Amino acid sequence: RLGYILTEGKIRKGIQSIIPGADERERAKFLVDGILNDAFGIPPLCRTRIAFSMGKNMTARNIYIAAIDGQKIQQVSRFNSLCVEPGFFPDGKSVAYSKYNKSSMDVVQTSFSPYRSRRLSAFAGLNTGVCIDPTGRFMALILSKDKQVELYLKSVETPTMRRLTH
Numbered sequence: 001r002l003g004y005i006l007t008e009g010k011i012r013k014g015i016q017s018i019i020p021g022a023d024e025r026e027r028a029k030f031l032v033d034g035i036l037n038d039a040f041g042i043p044p045l046c047r048t049r050i051a052f053s054m055g056k057n058m059t060a061r062n063i064y065i066a067a068i069d070g071q072k073i074q075q076v077s078r079f080n081s082l083c084v085e086p087g088f089f090p091d092g093k094s095v096a097y098s099k100y101n102k103s104s105m106d107v108v109q110t111s112f113s114p115y116r117s118r119r120l121s122a123f124a125g126l127n128t129g130v131c132i133d134p135t136g137r138f139m140a141l142i143l144s145k146d147k148q149v150e151l152y153l154k155s156v157e158t159p160t161m162r163r164l165t166h
Contacts, residue, residue, distance in 0.1 A: 033046045033047070047068075052064055060079075084100075093113070095110055105125075107121040107139070125144035127143055132156070140152070150164070150166070
């Protein structure tokens, strides 16, 4: 049986698993990250967070974030509507998601610190399926602004955009 020694932020093969001052969950995450990295070359995964949509009914769902093991849940959005399809910005400091309105949808970004939300896209009709590029400067999204459902590439900071499908 292969074990790992966990000390000072490094993993060394051995028979103990000790991280001074860490709780069981943190030690387990550290151990899994070390095994995945040693065996498969996968960068640390267990210290990441997940974003998800949750609500008590189908008319109001909000966005939450949590540690990858489901602990430390924090509510991100606080709307009385459906907020779905969350995704992190590459810097991990905010999420983008789709928010349903009475007759349309918006793409919204909510930053964690300071806490604030802003609309990234609010055309008439659909504004959904947002995916932020690795630089955090552009987003791919689905719009129906011309009464046709099309895929667009849009700048996060400016109105500049390009239709990708026809």
